[in-house]
Amino acid sequence: MIYPYIMFRSTMARRDSLPVKTAQQMAMDGDQPPSKYIYSNNTSYAKFGPLETSPPFAPVPVIDIGCLLSSCKQDEQENELAKLRSALTTWGCFQAVNHGLSDSYLDNIQQVIKQFFELSLEDKREYFRETGSVEGYGNDMTYSETQVQDWCDRLFLRILPEDQRKLRFWPENPSNFRETIDDYTKKIMSISLVIFKAMAKSLELEENCFSKHFTEESDVLQGRFILYPPCPTPDKVFGLKAHSDRSGITLLLQDPGVEGLQVLNDGKWYMVPVIPEALFINLGDQMQILSNGIFKSPVHRVVTNSDKGRISVAMFTEPEPNKEIGPVDALVDEKRPRVYKTVKDYAVFNHECFQKGVVALDAVKL
Ligand SMILES: O=C(O)CCC(=O)C(=O)O
Ligand SMILES: [Fe+2]
Numbered sequence: 001m002i003y004p005y006i007m008f009r010s011t012m013a014r015r016d017s018l019p020v021k022t023a024q025q026m027a028m029d030g031d032q033p034p035s036k037y038i039y040s041n042n043t044s045y046a047k048f049g050p051l052e053t054s055p056p057f058a059p060v061p062v063i064d065i066g067c068l069l070s071s072c073k074q075d076e077q078e079n080e081l082a083k084l085r086s087a088l089t090t091w092g093c094f095q096a097v098n099h100g101l102s103d104s105y106l107d108n109i110q111q112v113i114k115q116f117f118e119l120s121l122e123d124k125r126e127y128f129r130e131t132g133s134v135e136g137y138g139n140d141m142t143y144s145e146t147q148v149q150d151w152c153d154r155l156f157l158r159i160l161p162e163d164q165r166k167l168r169f170w171p172e173n174p175s176n177f178r179e180t181i182d183d184y185t186k187k188i189m190s191i192s193l194v195i196f197k198a199m200a201k202s203l204e205l206e207e208n209c210f211s212k213h214f215t216e217e218s219d220v221l222q223g224r225f226i227l228y229p230p231c232p233t234p235d236k237v238f239g240l241k242a243h244s245d246r247s248g249i250t251l252l253l254q255d256p257g258v259e260g261l262q263v264l265n266d267g268k269w270y271m272v273p274v275i276p277e278a279l280f281i282n283l284g285d286q287m288q289i290l291s292n293g294i295f296k297s298p299v300h301r302v303v304t305n306s307d308k309g310r311i312s313v314a315m316f317t318e319p320e321p322n323k324e325i326g327p328v329d330a331l332v333d334e335k336r337p338r339v340y341k342t343v344k345d346y347a348v349f350n351h352e353c354f355q356k357g358v359v360a361l362d363a364v365k366l
Helices: 023-029 044-048 074-090 103-118 121-125 177-202 285-290 346-356
Strands: 062-064 093-097 136-138 153-160 220-228 238-243 249-253 261-265 268-271 279-283 300-303 310-318
Antiparallel strands (some): 261 268
16 A cells, blocks of 8 residues: 655745744843743643643653663663663653763853853844744744744754755854854764664664664754743743654753753653753654654653743754655554554644644644
């Protein structure tokens, strides 16, 4: 049987406008969040449950990346791969340690992003995104009148393929921004390769069956550098609404001093603990599709707090948009029939669904 490709086209960008005031400016001026930021339980977003500012901590597994492929004893490696598989079939996420990046290296990444957000609005305005496009500094794209806004500002960059970089959006201040992010990109791509291969191995699949979709030269890496300023009403406003990622995997460097990320598991929300030396890894929808639903792409969201700002650095691995992403043949059989269609250019579709409060993965189910 042939499964149709789904092509998605953006039709709603016309409503988009740049913010009158960024969340950071509102926080600095002591403004109350405007009504379009206020979350209400009777919108389509409410299907993921009410806003809870301090749910229990998530016992998300901690995985030793250094042990997944080669450098430790076989039984330890098998043990770590089994832990990885169990983490991804239940939570869809884990804390990665022993990934080769030192505390001071990670601290420097945080500092560079912090310095960017500390620039004056005038200086940051140079990198403002354009209407109808996500790339650059700013807020959410607006797709509909009823869209609930997130209390965060972000710099969004398409980092790979390298020849698609729009350097006009890459800050020149701080002066080490470009080289720092360039170097971090290389490290993130090698860690991703290890994780993609280990995921395949944990399911006894051919080692490259996931990595070939996300780590070739034509594949995409998006970076989202996010500031969640303190918010006077954390019980009414999300830093980032509930969503699942459109990526293969997402590698997140959390603020070492401030929690805020929450993950949904079995209908309950949990706060992701901050482990300063860890990268938080979550699967995105395209890995749920490729694994025929065996691995989970977890729904997650971010809450704010009234006294501390939070910075996070999210890197999203995505396929080259023309690549076909569908369940791996070896994971389809009579006991587990094919769950998802083959998709292309899924990133754009997922983003629009998110802003409308629609679950993108449900829309690509067979
Ligand atoms: O800031 C965070 O902790 C999470 C960010 C996130 O989920 C995203 O950018 O997709
Ligand atoms: Fe996310």
